[in-house]
Amino acid sequence: MICRNCPHYCEIKDAQSVGKCGVRKLVGDEILPANYGEITSLALDPIEKKPLSRFRPGTFILSVGSWGCNMTCPWCQNEAISRGPVQCSVMSPKEVAAKAVELSGRSGNAANVSWETLNIGVAYTYNEPLVAPEFVRDTAKLVREAGLVNVLVSNGMADPKIFESLLPYIDAMNIDLKTGDPEKYKSIGGNLDTVLANIKSAAYFVGTSKGITDENERDPQDKDDPDAKTGIYSTRTRSILNFKRSPEEVARIGRSCHVELTYLVVPGFNDTEEDIKQAAKLVAEIDPRIPFHVTRFFPAADMKNVMPTRIDVLLRLVEAAKQYLTDVIPGNI
Numbered sequence: 248m249i250c251r252n253c254p255h256y257c258e259i260k261d262a263q264s265v266g267k268c269g270v271r272k273l274v275g276d277e278i279l280p281a282n283y284g285e286i287t288s289l290a291l292d293p294i295e296k297k298p299l300s301r302f303r304p305g306t307f308i309l310s311v312g313s314w315g316c317n318m319t320c321p322w323c324q325n326e327a328i329s330r331g332p333v334q335c336s337v338m339s340p341k342e343v344a345a346k347a348v349e350l351s352g353r354s355g356n357a358a359n360v361s362w363e364t365l366n367i368g369v370a371y372t373y374n375e376p377l378v379a380p381e382f383v384r385d386t387a388k389l390v391r392e393a394g395l396v397n398v399l400v401s402n403g404m405a406d407p408k409i410f411e412s413l414l415p416y417i418d419a420m421n422i423d424l425k426t427g428d429p430e431k432y433k434s435i436g437g438n439l440d441t442v443l444a445n446i447k448s449a450a451y452f453v454g455t456s457k458g459i460t461d462e463n464e465r466d467p468q469d470k471d472d473p474d475a476k477t478g479i480y481s482t483r484t485r486s487i488l489n490f491k492r493s494p495e496e497v498a499r500i501g502r503s504c505h506v507e508l509t510y511l512v513v514p515g516f517n518d519t520e521e522d523i524k525q526a527a528k529l530v531a532e533i534d535p536r537i538p539f540h541v542t543r544f545f546p547a548a549d550m551k552n553v554m555p556t557r558i559d560v561l562l563r564l565v566e567a568a569k570q571y572l573t574d575v576i577p578g579n580i
C-alpha cells in the first residue's frame with residue numbers, strides 16, 4: 248500500500264514495515280501512525296520559542312511533541328526524538344485538550360494554574376507533527392471547541408491535501424524553509440515545491456471551521472470521489488478548502504491562519520547571501536510581509552563538530568533577506 252501522507256509516497260508492504268519517517272505502518276487495510284498519542288515532551292513555552300513573534304506576543308502555549316520525522320537533516324536540533332521511537336507517555340487528544348484548558352485557567356480548578364503564564368492553547372511541535380496528522384486533527388478540534396488556539400510548527404513536508412485539511416483548525420503556524428534550492432532540499436529528504444505550496448496555501452487561506460461539520464466528512468461510498476477511501480473530507484468540503492484568494496484579497500480581508508517562517512542558517516549548507524536571497528525571493532512571491540526568522544545553528548546530530556553560525560554572518564544574511572521581505576527577525580542570538 249502507498250502512504251499518501253507526504254511526498255515520499257512510501258510503499259508499505261506488510262505489517263512489519265514502516266515508511267521513511269519510521270512512524271507510519273500498515274494496520275489492517277489502513278496506514279496509521281505508530282506514534283498516535285505517544286508524548287515525548289509536554290511543556291508550557293513562551294509563544295516566542297516556537298518561534299512566533301507576531302501572534303499573541305507575551306503569551307504561553309502548551310507545547311506537545313511525539314517522535315519521528317520525514318526529513319533527514321544532518322543538523323537536526325531535536326535528534327533525540329526525531330529519529331525513532333523513544334520512551335514516552337501516552338495521552339489521548341481529550342487528555343491533551345483537558346490539560347490545555349486546565350492551564351488556561353478556564354476549568355474552574357485553580358490548583359495547577361500559574362496566573363503569570365496562562366495557557367492560550369496547544370502547539371504541535373518538537374518532532375514533525377505532520378507524520379501523524381490524525382493526532383493533530385483530533386486534538387485541534389477539541390482545543391478549538393474549548394475556545395483555545397492551535398499552533399503548528401512543521402517542516403511543511405506534508406501532502407498538500409492533508410495539509411489543507413488541517414487549515415480550518417490551525418490559528419498560527421511556523422514552517423521551516425530550509426533552502427530555496429530544490430536540489431539541496433532533495434539532499435535532506437525534502438521537496439521544495441511541496442513546502443512552498445503549503446506555505447502558500449496557509450498564507451492565502453481565509454475561512455473558519457464553520458461549515459466543516461460532520462455531515463461534510465468524506466463518504467467512503469461516494470462513487471464520484473476517487474479519493475474517498477484515503478482522504479478526510481468530502482469532495483464538496485475539499486473544494487472549499489482548495490479555494491485560494493489572491494494576495495490582494497487576503498490583504499483586504501485578513502488571514503485566518505497566521506504564518507511565520509524559519510530559515511536556520513547552517514554553515515556550509517545555506518549560509519551565503521545568494522542562498523538566503525534565493526529563499527527570500529520565493530517567499531516574496533507568495534507575500535513579502537510574511538515574518539521570516541533567520542536563526543543560528545548550534546552543533547547537533549551529525550554536525551556536532553561544526554561551530555555555531557557566526558553572529559556577523561547571521562546579521563549579514565538578515566540584511567540580504569530584507570531586500571525582499573519586510574519583516575526579517577534574527578533568532579537564537
Ligand code: SF4
Nearest residue numbers: 250253256257266268
Ligand atoms: S508520512 Fe512517512 S510513510 Fe508516509 S509517505 Fe511520508 S515518510 Fe513515507
